Amino acid sequence: AQTVTQSQPEMSVQEAETVTLSCTYDTSESDYYLFWYKQPPSRQMILVIRQEAYKQQNATENRFSVNFQKAAKSFSLKISDSQLGDAAMYFCAYGDGGSQGNLIFGKGTKLSVKP
Amino acid sequence: DTAVSQTPKYLVTQMGNDKSIKCEQNLGHDTMYWYKQDSKKFLKIMFSYNNKELIINETVPNRFSPKSPDKAHLNLHINSLELGDSAVYFCASSQRTGGPQPQHFGDGTRLSIL
Numbered sequence: 001a002q003t004v005t006q007s008q009p010e011m012s013v014q015e016a017e018t019v020t021l022s023c024t025y026d027t028s029e030s031d032y033y034l035f036w037y038k039q040p041p042s043r044q045m046i047l048v049i050r051q052e053a054y055k056q057q058n059a060t061e062n063r064f065s066v067n068f069q070k071a072a073k074s075f076s077l078k079i080s081d082s083q084l085g086d087a088a089m090y091f092c093a094y095g096d097g098g099s100q101g102n103l104i105f106g107k108g109t110k111l112s113v114k115p
Numbered sequence: 116d117t118a119v120s121q122t123p124k125y126l127v128t129q130m131g132n133d134k135s136i137k138c139e140q141n142l143g144h145d146t147m148y149w150y151k152q153d154s155k156k157f158l159k160i161m162f163s164y165n166n167k168e169l170i171i172n173e174t175v176p177n178r179f180s181p182k183s184p185d186k187a188h189l190n191l192h193i194n195s196l197e198l199g200d201s202a203v204y205f206c207a208s209s210q211r212t213g214g215p216q217p218q219h220f221g222d223g224t225r226l227s228i229l
Binding site: 035037039042043044045047050089091095101102103104105107108 | 146148155156157158159160163165170171203205207209211217218219220222223225
């Protein structure tokens, strides 16, 4: 069975600095997708970034980028120029390319941003 | 326009009652999901429907029964509520044809059992 591990329950970053959130996963599939979701105190689940396993190029969305290491099954999220609004729970999620489509989530990392 | 809407946002009720949570998506997606987020923020899939057909039913008590009248709606009915059912329930949708797409989530329903 696939698993997703986020080893950092909490992280803290100074405003305008860079922070990296780690995520590892375990799967025997070759076709899958990885996502980072953000959950602010409002509890909405907001998609931050996605990565297809077949793509070698790391995904980037403005200040958010990933370091996808397929062989190591690692998928870390880098937030550059951190802003106060980035404070939230961040969830790493795995989705396979098969028919089921559900996401398997890590336990989340709570990110605090200090002014 | 809200893409995935679920009602109610908050639900407070007593043990033993029966309650329903409704979910609707206007994205034209073919697959809908119910997730449960516990007090430790852990999110886990409960059910998944593709074009009104059940495709995932995780180890969830029989007291939970999803119903999908059409592919834009997936409701969750819970019988004989127990204290352990207190959680936030999220509805989500995605398009599965052409490969998995990101899931779009509703705002969640916080269920509190007294």
